[in-house]
Amino acid sequence: MTKRLKHIAPSIIAKNQGELEEKLDRVKDFAKVIHLDVMDGNFVQNESLNFDFILPELPCRVEAHLMVRYPEKWIAKNYRKADLIQVHYETCKSLPKLCKFLKQHKKQVGLVLNPETKVSDVSDKLKYFDQVLVMTVNPGFYGSPFLKENLDKIYEIKQLRKGIEVEVDGGITDKTIKYARDAGADVFVSGSYVMKAENPEEAFNKLQSLLK
Numbered sequence: 001m002t003k004r005l006k007h008i009a010p011s012i013i014a015k016n017q018g019e020l021e022e023k024l025d026r027v028k029d030f031a032k033v034i035h036l037d038v039m040d041g042n043f044v045q046n047e048s049l050n051f052d053f054i055l056p057e058l059p060c061r062v063e064a065h066l067m068v069r070y071p072e073k074w075i076a077k078n079y080r081k082a083d084l085i086q087v088h089y090e091t092c093k094s095l096p097k098l099c100k101f102l103k104q105h106k107k108q109v110g111l112v113l114n115p116e117t118k119v120s121d122v123s124d125k126l127k128y129f130d131q132v133l134v135m136t137v138n139p140g141f142y143g144s145p146f147l148k149e150n151l152d153k154i155y156e157i158k159q160l161r162k163g164i165e166v167e168v169d170g171g172i173t174d175k176t177i178k179y180a181r182d183a184g185a186d187v188f189v190s191g192s193y194v195m196k197a198e199n200p201e202e203a204f205n206k207l208q209s210l211l212k
Contacts (some may be wrong), residue, residue, distance in 0.1 A: 004165070004186050006211040008204055009033035009063065011169070011191040013048040020053055026200045033061045035189045036170070040068040043091060044139050048070070055194025057083055065169070066091075067111065067139050072098060079107055086110035086133050086167075087123050099128040110167065114139065115147050119156040125160040131187075137170030151183035158184060164210065177210050 010027040011036065014020035041047040043193060044067045053061065065081035066075050071087045075098065077121055079085060083108055092098055099109045110131035111122060115138060126132065134153050137144035147170070154166050168180040169189035190207060197203035 005187075006181070007032045007187050008070050008172075008194070008211075009035040009167070009187050009189045010194045010200070010204065011035040011037050011065075011189050012195070013037045013039075013046070013191070014053070015048065016051065017053055020049065021056075023195060024056065024058070027031065027194065027204070028056075028058055028060070030043045030201050030204060031060055033063060033187060034058065035063045035065060037191075038064055038066050038068060038074065042069040043088070051190055054082075063110070065110075065133065067120065074100065079105055081085055082107070084108040084110055086112050086131070087118055088112045088114065089125070095125050096128055112169075113150075113153060115150050119153050119160070123160055126157065126164065127129045129164070131165040131167060132157050132161075133167045133169055133189075134185070135170050136168055136172075136176075139170070144170060146173075146176045148176070148179055151179055151185075154180075172207070174210060177207055181211055 010031050012023045013089045037048045039048040040044050040050050043154055063084045064080045065086045066074055071091050102109045108130040110133050111129045112133040114135050134149050134150055136150045157166055167187035168185040172188050172190045173193045177188055194200050194203045
């Protein structure tokens with residue numbers, strides 16, 4: 001069996017098109033995965049990419065993490081913008097129907113688990129998904145405290161669904177990434193550590209080197 005490569009995914013929070021483009025320019029030449037934080041100011045307090053944004057052609061996987069109250073509405077209008085769309089368990093009325101729609105349009109689907117969501121709450125839903133995103137912060141902002149105890153979910157998920165990709169989002173720095181790596185995560189979302197660095201590529205490479 002081929003060993004899955006581990007990747008750092010810089011996350012982007014943007015209030016307008018200009019800010020989105022500026023942040024993409026900081027990471028698009030070296031990131032293999034770019035993580036877009038879409039927030040409606042309702043499901044979470046903050047707002048990000050809550051407008052009809054335009055993405056340039058990017059040479060990498062684009063993920064859209066939907067921290068929105070009505071993901072079905074966003075997906076119907078915007079599903080073409082991302083390769084993988086991540087939805088929160090708490091927001092979807094019909095996860096199987098949503099997954100079917102996205103797969104019909106050749107998109108991958110990720111299920112997001114908030115810190116308070118237990119793996120047992122979603123064990124019967126994992127079969128529909130290509131990925132699970134484990135939140136290690138309370139969602140909505142860069143720089144929230146790292147909740148290490150949530151990493152225990154990774155083992156549970158991989159026992160229930162062999163081979164599924166697990167992504168970790170929240171508080172990933174050069175000090176915390178080893179815990180997520182050792183817990184078995186495959187993709188590591190980094191917000192402020194990379195995006196607010198004076199040299200984002202240098203910060204990215206440091207994190208990537210810690211995955212070896």
